[in-house]
Structure formats: C-alpha cells, structure tokens
Amino acid sequence: MTVPQFKQLRHSYGFDEVAIVPGDVTINPDQTSVDFKIDNLTFSIPIIAASMDGVTDVNFAIRMGELGGLAVLNLEGVQTRYDKPEEILQEIVQTPSEKVTPLLQKVYSQKIRENLVAERVQAIKKAGAICAISATPATTKRFAPLAAETGADVFVVQSTVTSARHISKSFRGLIFTELCQSMKIPVVVGNCVSYGACLELMRTGVSAVLVGVGPGAACTTREVLGVGVPQITATIDCAAARDAYQKESGRYVPIITDGGFRKGGDVCKAIVAGADAVMLGSVFAQAEEAPGKGYHWGMSNPHPALPRGTRIKVGITGTLEQILFGPTSVTDGSQNLVGALRTAMGVCGAANIQEMHQVEMVIAPAITTEGKSWQILQSGH
Numbered sequence: 001m002t003v004p005q006f007k008q009l010r011h012s013y014g015f016d017e018v019a020i021v022p023g024d025v026t027i028n029p030d031q032t033s034v035d036f037k038i039d040n041l042t043f044s045i046p047i048i049a050a051s052m053d054g055v056t057d058v059n060f061a062i063r064m065g066e067l068g069g070l071a072v073l074n075l076e077g078v079q080t081r082y083d084k085p086e087e088i089l090q091e092i093v094q095t096p097s098e099k100v101t102p103l104l105q106k107v108y109s110q111k112i113r114e115n116l117v118a119e120r121v122q123a124i125k126k127a128g129a130i131c132a133i134s135a136t137p138a139t140t141k142r143f144a145p146l147a148a149e150t151g152a153d154v155f156v157v158q159s160t161v162t163s164a165r166h167i168s169k170s171f172r173g174l175i176f177t178e179l180c181q182s183m184k185i186p187v188v189v190g191n192c193v194s195y196g197a198c199l200e201l202m203r204t205g206v207s208a209v210l211v212g213v214g215p216g217a218a219c220t221t222r223e224v225l226g227v228g229v230p231q232i233t234a235t236i237d238c239a240a241a242r243d244a245y246q247k248e249s250g251r252y253v254p255i256i257t258d259g260g261f262r263k264g265g266d267v268c269k270a271i272v273a274g275a276d277a278v279m280l281g282s283v284f285a286q287a288e289e290a291p292g293k294g295y296h297w298g299m300s301n302p303h304p305a306l307p308r309g310t311r312i313k314v315g316i317t318g319t320l321e322q323i324l325f326g327p328t329s330v331t332d333g334s335q336n337l338v339g340a341l342r343t344a345m346g347v348c349g350a351a352n353i354q355e356m357h358q359v360e361m362v363i364a365p366a367i368t369t370e371g372k373s374w375q376i377l378q379s380g381h
Contacts, residue, residue, distance in 0.1 A: 015261075029339070058073070290316075
C-alpha cells in the first residue's frame with residue numbers, strides 16, 4: 001500500500017560529513033588573500049570573536065583588532081552591568097556546575113548601565129581597534145542610537161534573529177529597514193539558516209548576516225527546542241541567497257557562519273560552503289586572553305524561564321595569536337586557524353575567499369575516520 005507523503009525531508013550536512021576536493025592547480029599559501037569586508041571596513045583575516053562574556057571583553061577586543069580580526073562585545077553582558085566585571089566572571093568560573101545556571105540568572109538580572117556601555121566602547125576605540133557591539137532585538141531600539149553616539153563601528157543584532165518578519169504584541173516592533181536607515185554604521189544581523197529568511201534579511205539593507213542556529217558548543221537550543229540546521233547546509237543555502245540578492249540589487253552582503261567550529265578544517269569547509277567569514281566562540285574561550293579563564297557559556301544560558309545554554313570547561317590551550325597564527329604545539333588542528341585556511345586555499349588553487357567559494361566539496365561521512373583506527377584507539381574514543 002502506498003502511504004501519502006505528509007512531509008518531504010532533505011538531507012542536511014554538518015562539518016564532519018563533508019570534505020574539500022583539492023584543485024587542479026595549487027598556489028603558495030603565502031600568496032593567498034584572506035581579506036574580509038563589511039561595508040567600508042576591511043579586516044586582514046575572516047575571523048570574528050563571538051559576543052559571549054567568556055570570550056570577549058575590552059582587552060580581548062583590542063588584541064583581536066591588533067591581530068587583524070574583529071571581536072564583538074556583548075552589550076547585555078557583565079561588561080555593561082558591573083563596574084568590576086572581573087569579579088563577577090571569577091564568581092561564575094568558580095561556582096559548581098549544579099549551581100551555575102541560577103547564578104547566571106541572578107548575575108544577568110542586574111540593570112544594564114548606559115554609562116558603562118559608553119566606557120567600554122570608548123576604551124576599545126581609544127586603543128585604535130574597530131569596535132563591534134551586539135544586542136538582542138528586545139534592546140536594540142534602546143542601544144542602537146547609544147552605540148552610534150559613543151563611536152561604535154559595527155552594530156550586531158543577534159541571538160534570536162532568524163527572520164526579517166516578526167509577529168509580536170508590540171505596536172511597532174524592530175523593523176530592520178528603519179534601523180539600517182537610521183544607523184550610519186554597518187548593521188549585522190543573525191542568526192538565520194534558510195535561503196528565504198536570509199534573502200529577506202538582506203533586502204532590509206543589513207550589511208552582513210550571521211548563519212547558524214544551535215551549533216555552538218555551549219548552546220542547547222537544538223536539545224531544548226529541536227530547532228536548527230547543520231552548518232554546511234545552512235551556509236550553502238544562505239550563500240545562495242547572498243548571490244541571488246547580489247544579482248537582484250548589485251549589492252554584495254557577506255555571510256558569516258557562526259558556531260559549531262572546533263578545528264581549522266571546519267573553518268576551511270565553512271568558507272568552501274560559501275561563508276565570507278566565520279564567528280568563533282568556544283575556540284577563542286581557550287585563549288589565555290579570554291575573560292572566561294577556560295570556561296564558556298551561551299548567551300541564552302541566563303534566560304529567566306527557559307535557559308538554552310550551559311557553562312562548559314574548554315581549558316586554556318594557548319595565546320590568541322597561537323590559535324590564529326601559531327606556532328602550534330598541537331597536531332589536532334585547533335591552533336593556527338589562519339595558516340590552515342591559507343594552506344587549504346593553496347591546495348585548492350584559490351587565491352582569495354571568493355575563489356574558495358567555487359571549490360568542489362563532496363559528501364564524505366568517513367572523512368574523519370578513514371584510515372585513522374590508531375588515532376581513534378589512542379584518543380580513547
């Protein structure tokens with residue numbers, strides 16, 4: 001008996017299920033360009049540090065800028081609620097696992113102070129770094145004008161933005177078209193995972209789109225809500241939207257794959273899937289300069305009613321410079337991410353990020369295990 005089809009499912013892919021195919025021509029890695037642009041801002045590496053309190057504070061943002069990347073400061077985190085955020089961070093790090101979620105809910109219930117927002121932005125700017133700050137949609141109307149006034153260079157609306165259309169009780173909710181028109185600095189929004197949503201977001205005038213729902217190491221959205229799309233498929237779909245929007249408007253809006261990264265190979269695969277840049281959280285939480293001191297927690301963790309994150313211990317593996325550029329003392333691909341990207345581009349014959357988008361990728365579920373029985377045995381997995 002033939003059963004009527006209620007829903008058609010398509011297969012989707014994550015980082016471990018695909019592989020990059022080498023090119024017919026190779027290039028010296030040091031001859032590749034990995035520049036990344038958001039409007040008129042150019043960065044020498046296509047890597048952004050996530051706006052999580054265990055990752056980015058003022059000092060980390062400054063150091064990231066010195067190394068050619070960008071770090072996003074969370075305007076709704078401890079940096080803007082407390083005069084001495086270091087003391088609060090220390091308390092979060094030292095609290096036992098079973099008590100940390102109630103503590104985070106308490107810590108993040110303190111009021112956000114506008115004078116601290118201005119102080120943090122000005123401290124980053126004074127050091128000569130490009131300043132990016134983030135807020136959730138609920139506080140964007142309040143903070144967007146303040147961000148621009150205090151000298152921020154990029155404003156990021158993130159955490160729960162999966163679409164351009166939102167139904168709420170508010171008479172006038174957050175309208176991205178109006179936000180982009182009112183801001184004189186680039187507006188980046190996210191996180192979305194589909195062609196249609198990405199295309200609509202780009203049509204509002206945003207400067208870049210973040211891609212990814214639930215893949216972050218500290219995020220439990222996929223378990224709590226069951227929502228998300230594996231990052232390779234999400235990136236491919238959003239890259240298709242970017243290219244369609246460019247044909248439609250003549251404007252190129254970069255996409256930034258956000259979350260789920262562990263190794264240099266994941267960064268390379270995201271770029272081949274169509275990403276213009278990547279955003280990293282747990283990877284940078286392992287840096288000596290990270291304020292979380294080897295711990296990492298999600299932005300949705302402190303939610304008062306439905307936490308969607310957990311604090312995880314990632315440890316400290318090296319300096320930020322080692323993680324980005326080496327020299328590396330480990331062989332698992334967790335350091336020298338830029339070197340890995342340049343080498344992959346060289347192997348594929350891609351001189352820049354746009355050429356890397358054209359590189360072939362194959363479905364390869366055995367890519368991390370083929371011929372690796374000794375490694376698997378010795379790693380204890």
